[in-house]
Amino acid sequence: MSGVAFAYSRAADVADAVARGGAPGAAFVAGGTDLLQLWKAGRATPTELIDVYGLGLDGIGVDGDELSIGATARLSDVARHPFVVDQHPLIAEAVLASASGQIRNMATVGGNLLQRTRCPYFRTAGMACNKHRPGSGCGALDGEDRHAALFGAGSSCVATHPSDLAVALVALDATVEVSGARGVRRVGLSELYRLPGERPDVDTTLAAGELITRVLVPRAASIGRLATYVKVRDRASFEFALLSVAAVIRIDAGTIVHARLVCGGVAPAPWRLPAGEALLIGQKPERGVFTVAAAAAVEGAPPLPGNSFKVELLRRALVRTLTTIATGS
Amino acid sequence: MSGERARRIEGALKVTGRAEYAGEVRPDGMLHAALVQAEITCGDVVGIDDSAARHTPGFVDQVSYDDARSLAPSTATALIREPVVHFPGQPVGLTAADTLLAARTAAARVRVDYVERPSVAAIDQALDEAYAPAMAGRIIGASHRGDPAVALTGAHLVVRNRYQTAVNNHHPMEPHVVVCWWEGEQVVVHTSTQAVYGTRAIIAHALAMPADDVRVVCRYLGGGFGCKGQLWWPWMLWTLTASKRTGRPIRLELTRAQMFTLVGRRQETVQDLAVGFDATGRLVAIEHDVLAQTSTHGEYCDTTAEVSRRLYACPNVRTLHRLVRTNEPQPIPMRAPGTAPGTFALESALDEAAEQLGIDPVELRVRNFADHDHDADVPWSSNSLLQCYQVAADRFGWAQRPASATVVDGRWRIGWGMATTCYPAHRQPCRVRVRLQPDGTIVVQCGTQDMGSGTYTVLAQMVADALGVPLSQVTVELGDTLLPEGPFSGGSQVTASMFPAARQATDALRAQLAELGMGHDETLADAVQRIAPDGIEAEGAATANADIDVRCMSFGAIFTEVGVDADLAEIRVRRVTAAFATGRVLNPLLTESQHIGGLIGGIGMTLLEQTVTDRSSGRIIGDNLADYLVPVHADMPEFDIALIDEDDTYLPGGVKGVGMLGTAGIQAAIANAIHHATGTRVRHLPIRIEDLLHELPATTPGALPSMSE
Ligand SMILES: Cc1cc2nc3c(=O)[nH]c(=O)nc-3n(C[C@H](O)[C@H](O)[C@H](O)COP(=O)(O)OP(=O)(O)OC[C@H]3O[C@@H](n4cnc5c(N)ncnc54)[C@H](O)[C@@H]3O)c2cc1C
């Protein structure tokens, strides 16, 4: 099994990309590290690839009150950029926990946010999968479900979103800037993703041909902020998250005044845990508080047989993340 | 020189890209091939329609069953002659085209009609059809000595458990590939194989041609681990058939996904093991029953229970292997076949027994040392296992082993574990030719192949040593059936087979020179110029070992330190100390490298590797190297390898195999260390987070130093 032929061209500029990107069978390609894997497995069948790597959308800098990261910035450049390291080390942490050095040298931010699920049924030629072909069935629901979602899944699809970077960015209230046929718009990263529902084949709220041009992170979020990223996996490196947690808290006069708890690898999108966040606000940053908040955060997660351990694992990872922040170690 | 830490003599060629691998051979006019793969799990192929495929621009040919029917029937040709689908993804045809893309596009357009039959997708779906094969690997499948059932009843302690190991795939870095062309009635085949001569024989047989008309070349191999052999032959033969018919060179290379299904796997095992001890810790009985998977078109059984027959002294032993046929791919040997899953069970059980008997795990093994092979009742050719325990334990610091589940380092719970490893020492017939060139340099030739483990280098060392010339004056030629016949690369036997042959060749060369009147203090270069200006050559041969009145095995002891994250149950191997006794060590650097590579494979089998099959369709899912996990650099522990030199006077040359040893024993050593760290016994592989998580108490504030700081 392998991909079939496609036409390839470089986009001249954003307008050209957007004008052509909406055509049936057209797809943007940046680093190609995800798209080409899917093409090889016969799971992505573009007829026309529009290369956006060279569009010059790779700048990283400060834009007013925001940190701006271009959509085609390579992950390796993001992880070592002084602005990122200084102001939002959480982003660098999450990126450095992603993939391998070689892949980060090729992979882009936009491609990372839009990479598709690692559900093995989705990625294996010939398997029934509603995300690949709606109505064909979901192999994971009654089959191998170690990687299945704890939150936000439906009966049509239980896949999870694999990006580490997206988890950190949601914890930092990031937004993305999008160019499309109807101009430029901004959308909160949490609103970029959609749940499977009746259309498990559609991962995002982007319209056909819409191009992500950059990611914007409020700089204010960095003031007095404590944050860290914890990624749990079977091998020490170069593996997608079994699950991950990005936590951000701000402490004022000894009490927590702002909290974001976002987890990865357990839902169709980076998943906020508002019940846990609420229990942190107004409390002292202590382990007892973290334990209570973590327990509340995971309550009601409906597991499948092969992933039920992840409820407890997530609870513990939340405590670990918060404790690490609080102790600074 | 032998015994020296010489680096690989072909290393520079490899790292600079000048070593030409089979897949890099590019004859003019070469076509590319692609496989058409079955979409059903089990059934008959009743029709193949390639009319759409033929319209693909660049399409040249399509071969399938009809085109292979003239090939001689054998296990190597069954799958390409008989239109029966035994497992999902089985090739049902091959397309050839001007480009790879065209070949694959055409393959996707071939329409195949099937009549499906009910399938069995997992061994537990057909347990009632389990049967006992006559052979497990090279040994009889069942064994019985004494009366284990009675002995177990009377035993002071019985440890009785079920152990399970997962399906693994070999995944050498270099995929299987063939580039072949015909020159009249003769065929030249460049292919990635662990057996150039075996491949030649199968081609000659299948195509009913004289072996001399077939040339098989494989100068370098990017690894094999057991999968570059017989299961590749059918698809290679289809390529040869297409090449003959089109009159063009053709290249077929497997994709990574195809390497999950088409070229073999380590079979999964379910092992029921009972070990009985007397009050002093002496083994009184072992019962070891193995259930494993094989395919519906072939039979293969690892020697999983062999370790229970002879590793220790025990008067009452019964072992049995059983197989279940499923519509899954065919298993074949994978590095440390049999001993890897077998030692996992036996050495885990011994650890449990040691704990329950209150005897140190090393001491328990020492007490049960087999001073001869109790199974065949013959002496060992040599067995330095006791020395291995002692050396490795000392270097590891085993005497300081703390009580179970007490040591913490930051977020890690620390545990120590150990286990024994062993592997039979084999030898195959082998011929080596040594030529003294007019300029005094030496050329050595052998039709075996270098898997990447250092065969070029050790053969050069053997000859340089025997003739007293520097290594730089020796050129080695391997991997070509134009060279004298050498052994296949499997079962850790190539070096042991080459050594006596090389010795004979160099002795013969020296004898010739002496006869021609070489002076005592004359150099080879001077002598050859004076008395044999055209150069001279000599051959040597070794025979297979018969192993009738002596048992030849390599042994080792492996100690590990493992960390388990106290909350999150992530498992990391921190330290491995091992001592291995493998007869004469020809090159300590390459030997250590083999052991480390073997141990890494074993770490993968223990903690990561698992080929996942969808239970309803029998298809392998996650068939890529992002989802099939093997250890990466960040997983590497600190390795400390001790080589115990043995003077084995029985073995010609005194050389035993090295490659397999590190890939067994390590599984139990890690599992035992995990138990020491956490108090949890996991009796299946791989051992993962979910196996430990719920047994680890959620830490409370202050319970662990690093968390309360
Ligand atoms: C072995 C392996 C391990 C990995 N491990 C991790 C990991 O641990 N954590 C992790 O987060 N990721 C991991 N990844 C995923 C990797 O980070 C992504 O493949 C990569 O970030 C994708 O970026 P790309 O530029 O190559 O995207 P492409 O493959 O080029 O594109 C991916 C998708 O995004 C679309 N796209 C790309 N750019 C834009 C844009 N600007 N606007 C709109 N659409 C766009 C494409 O059309 C395509 O659908 C791993 C990948 C591999 C191969």
Ligand code: SF4
């Ligand atoms: S979980 Fe979603 S992606 Fe996976 S098989 Fe089911 S439908 Fe496909």
